[in-house]
Amino acid sequence: MENQIITNIDEILERIAKVCIRTGRNPEEVKLLLATKTVAADRIKIALQHGQALIAENKVQELKEKYEVLKHVPHTSHFIGHLQTNKIKDILKYNVSCIQSLDRLDLAEKLHHRLQLENSSIEVLIQVNTSNEESKFGVHPADAIGLIRQVAQFETLKIKGLMTIGLFSAETEKVRTCFRLLKNIQQQISALAIPDVAMTELSMGMSNDLETAIEEGATIVRVGTAIFGQRLYPDSYYWNEGKSL
Ligand SMILES: *Cc1c(COP(=O)(O)O)cnc(C)c1O
Numbered sequence: 001m002e003n004q005i006i007t008n009i010d011e012i013l014e015r016i017a018k019v020c021i022r023t024g025r026n027p028e029e030v031k032l033l034l035a036t037k038t039v040a041a042d043r044i045k046i047a048l049q050h051g052q053a054l055i056a057e058n059k060v061q062e063l064k065e066k067y068e069v070l071k072h073v074p075h076t077s078h079f080i081g082h083l084q085t086n087k088i089k090d091i092l093k094y095n096v097s098c099i100q101s102l103d104r105l106d107l108a109e110k111l112h113h114r115l116q117l118e119n120s121s122i123e124v125l126i127q128v129n130t131s132n133e134e135s136k137f138g139v140h141p142a143d144a145i146g147l148i149r150q151v152a153q154f155e156t157l158k159i160k161g162l163m164t165i166g167l168f169s170a171e172t173e174k175v176r177t178c179f180r181l182l183k184n185i186q187q188q189i190s191a192l193a194i195p196d197v198a199m200t201e202l203s204m205g206m207s208n209d210l211e212t213a214i215e216e217g218a219t220i221v222r223v224g225t226a227i228f229g230q231r232l233y234p235d236s237y238y239w240n241e242g243k244s245l
Contacts (some may be wrong), residue, residue, distance in 0.1 A: 005046050008227045012210075016221065019214040030214055033078060035206070035224035037062060037238060038231045041069035047227065048073045056080040056100065056222065058238045060087040063094045071095070080163070080203075080222060081238055082137050085110045098123035100163040100203050100220075103139045108151045115156035123158045125203055126151070128185060130178035131167035136239055138164060144185050145192070152197050161201030161219070162186055165239070166209050175209050179216035186217075 012032060020027040036044050037058045044055060044066065053074070057063045058081025078098045079091060088110055091099075102108060102124040115121055126148055129138030139147050144162075151157055162185060166178040182204055190199045205213025207226035214221065225231065 002046050004229075005043060005227060006050050009047060009050060009052060012223055012226055015210065016214065019211045023215055025214065029219055031220045033080075033203070033220050033222045034227060035080065035222045036066075036228070037081070037224065038233060039224075039228045041066035043228060044070060045073055048075050054078065054220075058082075060090045060094075063091065063096070067094050083107060088114050092118060092120070092122075096122070098125065098160065100125040101127045101137065102151065102157070103127040103129075103137050103147075105147060105150055108147075108154060108157060112154035112156050121156040121158060123160050124151070125161050125163040125201055126159065127163045128182055130164045130181045133167065135236065136165055141181055141185060145189060148189060148197060149194060152194050155196070159197045159199075161199050161203065162189075163201075163203035163220075166204060166206070166213065172209075172212055176212050176216060179204050179209075179213050179218070183217045 016030050016032065017027045020030060031054055032052065033054045033056055034047055034052055036055050054076050056078040077094065077096050078100050079096045080100045083091065083099060083101055085107055092114060099122060103126065126144060127138040128141055128144050129136050130141060148159060151159060162182050164178060164182045166175045169175055182202060186199050186202055189197065201219050202217050203220040203222060205218045205221040207223050210221040210223065
């Protein structure tokens, strides 16, 4: 089990390196984030002890359950799931440095108020729904700039870039369209030079489409299955929760 995780990580790093070489990118520009939903803390620990440093959960409950085991192992923790406003107080207890899934104003407002009370701040990425699928969270591409202008007013929320989940499709060119769109929005926003808005991070690409994402400019790829194996729950359990279809 331990060996399998390590072998898988090495394979992913190799895949990342290969695309970077092929596309003339510096592999150090692309961070590997381990998507650890449903993965037991002991198994995550193996990855962290093997040189990995960036992990992310989709649910506050899982963050909480694994926190005690992982807190003594050096790492950075992001959040990539749908965040309900009633979980804001909770999520801020577990040392999450970046919420990659900020996708609506009411969430931003409530986060800001709580952070103000705690005299704290957090990094965020704006999640954009680039695949036009009802089932996925994220701000509509046409509303991304407006949302960012509003979130930028909240000085406790440090905008660092954008995140998206690409279309689920075996057709690479359709998936690529999603990543291109995110890159395009990033460029539009950068050009606006909104004060306190950084557009350095593009979090896109997962186990099946990370090559395409890196070709289109990803700076963070989020990998779960290819490292930890198949999950028991379908992803719809994480992505559709609380959303009427
Ligand atoms: C689960 C998940 C991933 C990783 O997906 P895999 O296909 O298992 O690599 C990436 N991003 C988000 C938001 C996820 O929920």
